[in-house]
Amino acid sequence: MSRALLISAPASGTGKTTLMLALARAYSDRGLAVQCFKSGPDYIDPAFHAVATGKTSVNLDSWAMDRATIEALTARGADADLVLAEGSMGLFDGVARKGASGSGATADVAEMMGWPVLLVLDPSGQAQTAAAVAAGLRDFRPGVRMAGVVLNRVASPRHEDLVRGAMASVGIEVFGVLPRHAPIKLPERHLGLVQAEEHTALSELIGEAARLVAERIDLDGLLQAAEYASGPHRRAAAAVATPPGQRIALARDAAFSFIYPHMLEGWRAAGAEITTFSPLSDEAPSQNADVCWLPGGYPELHAGRLAGNHRFRQGLNAFAQTRPVHGECGGYMVLGEGLIDQTGARHQMTGLLGLETSFATRRMHLGYRLAELAVPMPGQVAGSRLRGHEFHYATILAQPDEPLAVVRDATGAVVTETGSRRGRASGTFFHIIAEDK
Known part of the structure; x- marks a missing residue:
């Protein structure tokens, strides 16, 4: 068995990147070899992943890449103790399908690789309804397996109890809860997050986030939920586009x-x-x-x-x-x-x-x-x-x-x-x- 989690959400802006970085550092601090990936077209997030783990993170794109290319790129995770992949937008958001690959949605990669999905859910302004959203995502597409959820920006212990109870009633495990006013936030600009190289204290910020999730998320349970049956690994990919010169x-x-x-x-x-x-x-x-x-x-x-x-x-x-x-x-x-x-x-x-x-x-x-x-x-x-x-x-x-x-x-x-x-x-x-x- 191998271990992987694809971190996704119902929409952008729920805290996927911060949780991804925190988990990558928290597991690395435990001595695990963590390999990160990013689903979809994005330059900035993979650079943040590299700061969290010390290893290069690459993009996987089911619209632009065929399955053989994606499988070859993921071969770099064959020797890792844990693969963490960060999704883009909402779990099923993509475009018209393209042949044997997919729509560019995070769910395409999850199904293709067999990776279980960890859902980051922001229940602001709702309580039990959050469980209906999570259950809908779990059941929307056969072949996509949900490991469970992490609740982000929870307002109070009472709010947490209501959401946890509703999740339990539909059989969805809650691996942890992060408060609404958690002191971790990454700066942004018009194309997304500010570039990793522009942060003077990025590693320290990720370390703070890792300590927070270590206190509030069941890392052992999440690691167990990350297990999946992996197929044979392909060798590393050759060029996906011809070099422009020697x-x-x-x-x-x-x-x-x-x-x-x-x-x-x-x-x-x-x-x-x-x-x-x-x-x-x-x-x-x-x-x-x-x-x-x-x-x-x-x-x-x-x-x-x-x-x-x-x-x-x-x-x-x-x-x-x-x-x-x-x-x-x-x-x-x-x-x-x-x-x-x-x-x-x-x-x-x-x-x-x-x-x-x-x-x-x-x-x-x-x-x-x-x-x-x-x-x-x-x-x-x-x-x-x-x-x-x-x-x-x-x-x-x-x-x-x-x-x-x-x-x-x-x-x-x-x-x-x-x-x-x-x-x-x-x-x-x-x-x-x-x-x-």
Whole structure:
């Protein structure tokens, strides 16, 4: 028997991430080897997981990845004492199904891997009704097994008694209760939690959360409930997307941090070499590289600094004269002519593309994307199909260059964020998760 728990909830905002980090650290403090995963497209949570356990956490995505890829990625948990996976949104929230995999819902991964679900339930404003919600989730989809619940933000001992009694009446085990005013909260910003590297005391904060759950949650009982019958483990995955080059110069700092660990591992597994540079520190890509990759992040928070970093801008432009440069989302915006921040101030970007973007009037762009390339990009030929996602608040003011791809959302509808190519520079608003198979 193996042990795993997939931590999910009826909706976002219930405290999944805080509980996930606290459990990961609490079990690690007991001497267990804990391997974390994140279900769905998310850059920030896996970095928090890594701080809690000291091990890289990777994403699993049933819409963008086929089953073989997911099983191969989870092979890293074969030698762990406990696998903890964090869900996204509500347990069954996803999009239209895709072939043999799924909708992108957390429940897809739970059923595929046989992992029992630990439900984080916030019963604020209700009592016995919370048990009806939990029972409905338990019974909604055959093949998804619920281990039990943790109650978060409980108002009082009387409130706890009412909810516990109702849970017992429908056969759902309560593994612990956290109070409404627990002193643990992680700061947030418009794309989710603030990045792990921006916290000066993140490990200490996770330690406090771990001590709280050790006092209030039945860790021994939860560990027993985590047991499941695992199948044979696949070997670690090869690249889920072809490396963009043999020697990759990767922008990496607080403005360019959104790239999936499974992508980097896959590129390295395919033989690529990756060197990093910091545009925020006014560094240029290595002249020994044969391709430059600018991932997403928060360039809008650092636009003035990037505009003034002449060594970076001149070095990137010189690089692009002879070798390809590609940007994803934030990286795409920095490859453009200008970026208007939320105050309305315009900042000159690198000008490798004609893209103009603005945060002065914010509008959320969120969802899965399937792109069919109209022209080549680094590592991919025209006609290649890529699965990924888009999540940003920028508005396109101008996108005058040659379209990079025909891009559709999960329903098949064409979206206007086509990406661009000019010369050796290319960029997209969507982040690649895997090649379409």
